[in-house]
Amino acid sequence: MFLILRQVDVNYDNLSQLVRLADILDIPSEKLEAIGRSIPERKAKTSFTQDSNNFLLPLLLTQGLDKVKLSYMVWLTNQQTSIETNLRNLVDTLHSTLTLYHGEFARPALQLLAYAHQMLGKIAFDALDYEVAGKHFSEMVSLGQELNDTDTIALGMIRQGDVLRKRGRYRVALRCFDAVKPYADASDYGIQGLRYLNMARAYYFLGDEKQFLGSINRALELASQVKEGNDSLAYWFSLDVAFQFQASGYTALKRPELAIEVYREIDKLRSSRPLRDQGAYIIEKARAYLALGDLEKGTALALKGLKLATRYRSRRHVARLEVTYNNLRITPLGKEKPLHILKDALIEAQEKLV
Numbered sequence: 001m002f003l004i005l006r007q008v009d010v011n012y013d014n015l016s017q018l019v020r021l022a023d024i025l026d027i028p029s030e031k032l033e034a035i036g037r038s039i040p041e042r043k044a045k046t047s048f049t050q051d052s053n054n055f056l057l058p059l060l061l062t063q064g065l066d067k068v069k070l071s072y073m074v075w076l077t078n079q080q081t082s083i084e085t086n087l088r089n090l091v092d093t094l095h096s097t098l099t100l101y102h103g104e105f106a107r108p109a110l111q112l113l114a115y116a117h118q119m120l121g122k123i124a125f126d127a128l129d130y131e132v133a134g135k136h137f138s139e140m141v142s143l144g145q146e147l148n149d150t151d152t153i154a155l156g157m158i159r160q161g162d163v164l165r166k167r168g169r170y171r172v173a174l175r176c177f178d179a180v181k182p183y184a185d186a187s188d189y190g191i192q193g194l195r196y197l198n199m200a201r202a203y204y205f206l207g208d209e210k211q212f213l214g215s216i217n218r219a220l221e222l223a224s225q226v227k228e229g230n231d232s233l234a235y236w237f238s239l240d241v242a243f244q245f246q247a248s249g250y251t252a253l254k255r256p257e258l259a260i261e262v263y264r265e266i267d268k269l270r271s272s273r274p275l276r277d278q279g280a281y282i283i284e285k286a287r288a289y290l291a292l293g294d295l296e297k298g299t300a301l302a303l304k305g306l307k308l309a310t311r312y313r314s315r316r317h318v319a320r321l322e323v324t325y326n327n328l329r330i331t332p333l334g335k336e337k338p339l340h341i342l343k344d345a346l347i348e349a350q351e352k353l354v
Contacts, residue, residue, distance in 0.1 A: 071119055075276070084123050091116050107147060114143040114152045121159055125166070126316045134163045154183035154191045162198050170202045177202070193222035193237045197245045204249035212253065216246045240269045248284050256291040263288065279308030283317050287324045299338035306345050310352045318349050 071083045094113045098106060121136030137159040144152030161176035177199045184195045200215035223242040243266045250259035263285050273281060283305035290298030302321055309317040325342055328334055 075119075075123065084120065087116050087120050087123075091120065110143050110147055111149070111152070114140050114147070114149075114156075117143070118155065118159065125159075125163065126314050128315050128319065130163050130167055134160060137163065150183045150186040151188075151191060154180050154187050154195070157183065158191070158195055158198055161202075165198065165202045165205065170206050173202045174199065189222045189226050190237045193219050193226065193242065196222065197237065197242060200245055200249055204252045207253065209253050212249050216242070216249060219245065240266060243269070244281065244284065247288065251284070251288045251291050254291070256288045259288040260285075260292065275308060276312050276314065279305055279312060279314065280317055282308065283320055287320065290324050290328060293333065295333065295336050295338035299342050302342055303345050306349045310349050313353055315353055318346065318353065322346055 071087055075083050091113065094109055094116070098109060098113070117136045117139045121133045121140065124130075124133035124136060137156050140156030141153055141160065142156075144150075144154075144156055157176060157180035161173045161180070164170075164173035164176060177195055180195060184192050196215045196219035200212050200219060203209075203212040203215055219242045220239070223237065223239040226238060243262055247259040247262035247266065250256065250262065266281075272278075282301055286298050286301035286305055288298075289301060292298070306318060306321065321342070325339065325346060328339060329343070333339060
């Protein structure tokens, strides 16, 4: 998920430019002083050599990006609730600055802005605010076009397609994923794989098992070529994630026994997860067991997942269990005690998230 900023090989001839970048990214002078370059009162009075420019610029960009990266990691672990406010402040600062500034720092600042919009879009998406999410992802595409950056364009379009999918516009979403193909093909495996994952999800909601299998198998092939690290962090794409999509697809296609087999394999891949990822995973596993008719185990997992989802306040994850419950309550299983327990737990979770 991280839009990693590339190190830009540019010479900066005066200190005022470096100061300006630090201001854009809200980097305190102490950070610069810590690397042996004191900038008292943000006043440029001297010049750096080319070597020091090449050393300082990547550090300054990294400091700015780290501020945004940290918001994602905190969001995953739910350690702070002011993330969205901080990101909005950063976006506002960058927008206002870039309307007046068109110098050498514009490109890295635009890249940082694109990442911030992606993160805000994900937060809105999780809150089921698809209109706001779509606007952030649209900004991301526009910024990618300005930068002529295929990675940013592809990621933004994939996110837009996922919003369409979530709103039930599956065929329009698939046309969006088709349109992004030239950009994804010019990007790395992480983005290509993310495209196939989202295609697979649209197909299983349409009930098209053949196309689902074709898409998810291609995603699994790409995932096997992606090393754990920057790629998987940047796009939330790894073998573990691809297997999760495969399992969810089998559940949706009424093949929960296959989903449970996949979950057993996933459990071997990773023993621990961040809080938000852990909650989503447990909820998806619960849905598979509930769909299989194992109400005792399915409900036990669902209660655990709901407890986590209310901690990190995800309406989207709670809604997934609501769909499963509503599908089961109109069947003979709807009279069983575990589903009554699940119903009460869902009502309680909804009240906590108001």
